[in-house]
Amino acid sequence: xxxxxxxxxxxxxxxxxxxxxxxxxxxxxxxxxxxxxxxxxxxxxxxxxxxxxxxxxxxxxxxxxxxxxxxxxxxxxxxxxxxxxxxxxxxxxxxxxxxxxxxxxxxxxxxxxxxxxxxxxxxxxxxxxxxxxxxxxxxxxxxxxxxxxxxxxxxxxxxxxxxxxxxxxxxxxxxxxxxxxxxxxxxxxxxxxxxxxxxxxxxxxxxxxxxxxxxxxxxxxxxxxxxxxxxxxxxxxxxxxxxxxxxxxxxxxxxxxxxxxxxxxxxxxxxxxxxxxxxxxxxxxxxxxxxxxxxxxxxxxxxxxxxxxxxxxxxxxxxxxxxxxxxxxxxxxxxxxxxxxxxxxxxxxxxxxxxxxxxxxxxxxxxxxxxxxxxxxxxxxxxxxxxxxxxxxxxxxxxxxxxxxxxxxxxxxxxxxxxxxxxxxxxxxxxxxxxxxxxxxxxxxxxxxxxxxxxxxxxxxxxxxxxxxxxxxxxxxxxxxxxxxxxxxxxxxxxxxxxxxxxxxxxxxxxxxxxxxxxxxxxxxxxxxxxxxxxxxxxxxxxxxxxxxxxxx
Amino acid sequence: xxxxxxxxxxxxxxxxxxxxxxxxxxxxxxxxxxxxxxxxxxxxxxxxxxxxxxxxxxxxxxxxxxxxxxxxxxxxxxxxxxxxxxxxxxxxxxxxxxxxxxxxxxxxxxxxxxxxxxxxxxxxxxxxxxxxxxxxxxxxxxxxxxxxxxxxxxxxxxxxxxxxxxxxxxxxxxxxxxxxxxxxxxxxxxxxxxxxxxxxxxxxxxxxxxxxxxxxxxxxxxxxxxxxxxxxxxxxxxxxxxxxxxxxxxxxxxxxxxxxxxxxxxxxxxxxxxxxxxxxxxxxxxxxxxxxxxxxxxxxxxxxxxxxxxxxxxxxxxxxxxxxxxxxxxxxxxxxxxxxxxxxxxxxxxxxxxxxx
Numbered sequence: 011x012x013x014x015x016x017x018x019x020x021x022x023x024x025x026x027x028x029x030x031x032x033x034x035x036x037x038x039x040x041x042x043x044x045x046x047x048x049x050x051x052x053x054x055x056x057x058x059x060x061x062x063x064x065x066x067x068x069x070x071x072x073x074x075x076x077x078x079x080x081x082x083x084x085x086x087x088x089x090x091x092x093x094x095x096x097x098x099x100x101x102x103x104x105x106x107x108x109x110x111x112x113x114x115x116x117x118x119x120x121x122x123x124x125x126x127x128x129x130x131x132x133x134x135x136x137x138x139x140x141x142x143x144x145x146x147x148x149x150x151x152x153x154x155x156x157x158x159x160x161x162x163x164x165x166x167x168x169x170x171x172x173x174x175x176x177x178x179x180x181x182x183x184x185x186x187x188x189x190x191x192x193x194x195x196x197x198x199x200x201x202x203x204x205x206x207x208x209x210x211x212x213x214x215x216x217x218x219x220x221x222x223x224x225x226x227x228x229x230x231x232x233x234x235x236x237x238x239x240x241x242x243x244x245x246x247x248x249x250x251x252x253x254x255x256x257x258x259x260x261x262x263x264x265x266x267x268x269x270x271x272x273x274x275x276x277x278x279x280x281x282x283x284x285x286x287x288x289x290x291x292x293x294x295x296x297x298x299x300x301x302x303x304x305x306x307x308x309x310x311x312x313x314x315x316x317x318x319x320x321x322x323x324x325x326x327x328x329x330x331x332x333x334x335x336x337x338x339x340x341x342x343x344x345x346x347x348x349x350x351x352x353x354x355x356x357x358x359x360x361x362x363x364x365x366x367x368x369x370x371x372x373x374x375x376x377x378x379x380x381x382x383x384x385x386x387x388x389x390x391x392x393x394x395x396x397x398x399x400x401x402x403x404x405x406x407x408x409x410x411x412x413x414x415x416x417x418x419x420x421x422x423x424x425x426x427x428x429x430x431x432x433x434x435x436x437x438x439x440x441x442x443x444x445x446x447x448x449x450x451x452x453x454x455x456x457x458x459x460x461x462x463x464x465x466x467x468x469x470x471x472x473x474x475x476x477x478x479x480x481x482x483x484x485x486x487x488x489x490x491x492x493x494x495x496x497x498x499x500x501x502x503x504x505x506x507x508x509x510x511x512x513x514x515x516x517x518x519x520x521x522x523x524x525x526x527x528x529x530x531x532x533x534x535x536x537x538x539x540x541x542x543x544x545x546x547x548x549x550x551x552x553x554x555x556x557x558x559x560x561x562x563x
Numbered sequence: 564x565x566x567x568x569x570x571x572x573x574x575x576x577x578x579x580x581x582x583x584x585x586x587x588x589x590x591x592x593x594x595x596x597x598x599x600x601x602x603x604x605x606x607x608x609x610x611x612x613x614x615x616x617x618x619x620x621x622x623x624x625x626x627x628x629x630x631x632x633x634x635x636x637x638x639x640x641x642x643x644x645x646x647x648x649x650x651x652x653x654x655x656x657x658x659x660x661x662x663x664x665x666x667x668x669x670x671x672x673x674x675x676x677x678x679x680x681x682x683x684x685x686x687x688x689x690x691x692x693x694x695x696x697x698x699x700x701x702x703x704x705x706x707x708x709x710x711x712x713x714x715x716x717x718x719x720x721x722x723x724x725x726x727x728x729x730x731x732x733x734x735x736x737x738x739x740x741x742x743x744x745x746x747x748x749x750x751x752x753x754x755x756x757x758x759x760x761x762x763x764x765x766x767x768x769x770x771x772x773x774x775x776x777x778x779x780x781x782x783x784x785x786x787x788x789x790x791x792x793x794x795x796x797x798x799x800x801x802x803x804x805x806x807x808x809x810x811x812x813x814x815x816x817x818x819x820x821x822x823x824x825x826x827x828x829x830x831x832x833x834x835x836x837x838x839x840x841x842x843x844x845x846x847x848x849x850x851x852x853x854x855x856x857x858x859x860x861x862x863x864x865x866x867x868x869x870x871x872x873x874x875x876x877x878x879x880x881x882x883x884x885x886x887x888x889x890x891x892x893x894x895x896x897x898x899x900x901x902x903x904x905x906x907x908x909x910x911x912x913x914x915x916x917x918x919x920x
Contacts, residue, residue, distance in 0.1 A: 464706075467613055
């Protein structure tokens, strides 16, 4: 519709389009192509082969990894759906005291550095876990968190906030009149829930389900730290790629490709299933909030608080344990700032690295994301539509795979970048660019194109109209998005883990290494610092966006 | 004071030809309306004049200067939008001043022009408000003041009233017309609302499928439509299948005192207010039918009748109907079609008054 007149000279947006494509090709297509190519070559002879893929589907250990990946994905998804949808129903439909507390705890669970979940559960329920030892002293032996059950539990409590936020958004957008109409037609409240309300929120729920599945199968830290011999594709790929001796890049690449295809297939399936199911109406009456009484009321409050408290438990644990005295890896009775002293004395480098890399990445993400978002929203044409489609790819490429792809590509000529901070920034940038671009595009689609046209007809050039009208209007949203990008950039573990060298260690990587070494005190202190920075950024984002949390996450 | 000329303008979106060679001249100070259904190309033509879209062929000139090669922001054309496009982050006064700042006018002059503009659209006193505190009608007044403040050569309005409710629409319509007359600014107005077009315009261009079907004064477009589309789109029109009988027109079983056109496959057309029922038709030269009243709709100052005749269904409108006339549903009645009000619509879609035989 708004194709600008080609004859009126030079269109700066064409340059943006070109740059965007160049970036996508250099940082996404080229590296992933290298992975694909590596997966199809023999490591030693360099000859073409499909042997790696044959191994994936015939060797027992890889078949088990695939099966485990599905178990982890389905388990994490189911758990997160149960917790998230229940919590959303309780909070949106019943009068619950301290709704803000619940939402805040859910957000804390959501933005906690992802792997502190795994590690905090170890501290509580690991072999020497505090809770386990507590029960043991009472003569009760509870199983350790390690293994498949633990992984699924951690996923469920880690990813349910996504489901909760998406579903409660959908639930509060269900028009009350529709539900009243259903009751007027003779449906009981329970029938109404299943026949009207659930079908209406189904598109959001399936989107959330898919998201949690993809997050679960892409997660590396959790199965690595508490899976023990519960190997999934992500951990197998990392092990194969990273082995000091006899790494097997061909095999690692093949597993990576399987992981990508799995995620991609699910995303496409979900799109197919829900594309038509977008319900909307102009007239909107907010849904009823019911005041429960008696035991039902108590039960609902207990359930809601239990879910979010357990969800936020890892963050709380990390903070609490960071102030405990330690001797070596072992916690001692009493409080102390020992762990922080050790952080400052020995591992301040990762903090600086994290801040510098995330800072650079976020600036790049926001500038490029906004420009690309503008192209998507305002210049619909084949090249932009293709760009939009291409932006979907990073969503489904797990961090480990992105790390492997970038290191494979930039490990030698023509560009030797391994070991620099730049590769870490590049990986974070390309992984998070789609979020920023999509949210900028969404913000712009809310904005009538005639606003810019009005400015142009009043005498401002297109570039000035963009700066004077569009940027101020979407500015707060962009800034809030930038802070959320900062959160994800600071917390990036999996790709950095593949890409770091001694000098470029980041906070998440250092925490991961500390947990592997059993240095829980150090890990707690670093996690707390990271959590503090994260919470600051999230608070800033909420302030900027007027507390519309769900629009950010 | 600017005269706009549009010469042979063509535009296609992919395979779709949206404008198929449009020629128009808008005189200086004229209020000129592009009227047509959605998809007829009226908005595209307006956006070509504004410079938001380029034409494939043809030229646009203002006072003899070609403007179609200028970028939109250098055309000096004020635009009023359907969705108001008032900048939500700026106050009313800042909105009106927006275009003046682009022109780097001295502050004092900007202030004076803003005040004048707001007084003109009757928003004085609301200068410091933000658009979110205004009603839709007030926002559109800001849009109008903002477009006028730059004293553009042309004022373009893209369905400016279509998002307002009926009462406001008429109020603002009157104001737009008054302001336009007072300032004498050449105005191109796009609408799909034929009543609005009739009420506001000096001249109307009825468009369909990328073609300017008829250009004329509201009176001519209504009373002397030259194309079937214009006849049907502006106001209501009855069309009745007719045939040749010798040199004359046959309608149903009757041969009329009207000369038939050269080719077969034509219709007769007549406006509902010209269809006379019962005693109202007595003594007028015309053709009479026996009809049955199948429906009566009372609208206050008038009533609308659906009549079944041997020549087909007819709509008739009766001003200030009596109680007796309203109770006619299901009853037989005499209907007269006066000859001097009958139009002939050829198979090719050309419309002309019927000629006596």
